Amino acid sequence: MLSKRLFSPANxxxxxxxxxxxxxxxxxxxxxxxxxxxALERLDAAGNRRFQKKRKYFRSSLNTSASICEAxxxxxxxxxxxxxFLQGHYDxxxxxxxxxxxxxxxxxxxxxxxxxxSRLQSLLPSSNIQTHLLHLASDGEILxxxxxxxxxxxxxxxxxxxxxxxxxxxxxxxxxxxxxILLPSGSIYIQSDTVRYQYKHSILRNxxxxxxxxxxxxIMIRNKQIRAGHLVIKI
Numbered sequence: 001m002l003s004k005r006l007f008s009p010a011n012x013x014x015x016x017x018x019x020x021x022x023x024x025x026x027x028x029x030x031x032x033x034x035x036x037x038x039a040l041e042r043l044d045a046a047g048n049r050r051f052q053k054k055r056k057y058f059r060s061s062l063n064t065s066a067s068i069c070e071a072x073x074x075x076x077x078x079x080x081x082x083x084x085f086l087q088g089h090y091d092x093x094x095x096x097x098x099x100x101x102x103x104x105x106x107x108x109x110x111x112x113x114x115x116x117x118s119r120l121q122s123l124l125p126s127s128n129i130q131t132h133l134l135h136l137a138s139d140g141e142i143l144x145x146x147x148x149x150x151x152x153x154x155x156x157x158x159x160x161x162x163x164x165x166x167x168x169x170x171x172x173x174x175x176x177x178x179x180x181i182l183l184p185s186g187s188i189y190i191q192s193d194t195v196r197y198q199y200k201h202s203i204l205r206n207x208x209x210x211x212x213x214x215x216x217x218x219i220m221i222r223n224k225q226i227r228a229g230h231l232v233i234k235i
Contacts, residue, residue, distance in 0.1 A: 014179035017169065019195040027116065027159070027186040029073065034112040036076050036161045038105055039133050039217050046100055051084045058082050073185060077162065077215040085137040096140030102131040123188070124221065125155050132220040136203070138163070138213055144170060144200035153223035155192035161185050163214030166204040169195065180204075 011024060027035065044055060058078055085096045107113050136142075147156070160183040167189070171177035183189070191201070206213050 011182035011184070012179070014169075015177070016179045016181065017171075017195040017199060019192045020169065020179075020181075021190040021192075022181065022187065023189075024184055024187045026119075026188040029186070030112065031116040031119075032073055032161055032186045033071075033076065034110050034116055035159065035219065036073060036217055038110045038113050039135075039161070039219060040076065041106055041109065042102060043098060043100055043133055043135055047098070048084045051082065055082050073162065074214055080137050080139075080215065083135070083137070085135075085140065091145075093143050093145045094134070094136075094140070095143070096137035097134060099132065099134045102133055120157075120159065120188070120219075120221075123157065123190070124223075125190075125192070126153075126223045128153075128224045129221050130224055132222070134218040134220060136165075136216045136218070138215050139205055140216070141205040142201075142203040144168070144202040146172065146198075146200055147196045154196070155190055155223055156196065157188060157190045157221040158183075159219035159221075160187050160189075161217040161219070163216045165213065165216050168202045168204055170200040170202075172198055172200060 016022075044052065055078055083098060085098055088095055089097070105113055105117060107117075162185055164182055164184050167181045167183050169179045169181070181189070195201075203216075
């Protein structure tokens, strides 16, 4: 299937490398709510008990007359101080975040989750994968870095949920070769081959594209091994 690369002056600055594939509106709002709710449930369940109690108390104080299916996506996040955001990653790249490697999704608890995941899995170039959840605080960011070849394989797929953020790509060979892509909630992208290892990439805290920043959840799917041969991106 041919790759789908939809860019406009509203969501792009610069020239995007050919190994970057992007769909700005892959998931519906309903699918986004389901995916975000499931990701938050997994992270919350694995979190610090003190913060679990804090989240429970905060939710009990809310007026929950509106159903989760009707609430704006941003309201699925609690205030920043309800989460145990870490100040810095071990490699110094990620600031104000929490994360986990996901081994299973709570499909029994979220009826719409299986169809959304099936749509996502239909895009994967290979099946030997690992899934990572990354929750950025309102002032969280990912600094410029090049992916570690030994940590994963040839491609990475990212789902963006929550606040719009800017993905910045900078060529290692030519620092003047820069692209900035607005990642709206519900968008997906795939980085493969050269764009992973010959470009620095970062998620900006703020940008002229956006009016401030809010919390953001990323679902990151990587293949575990580098495989020889032609890579087919099914977008």
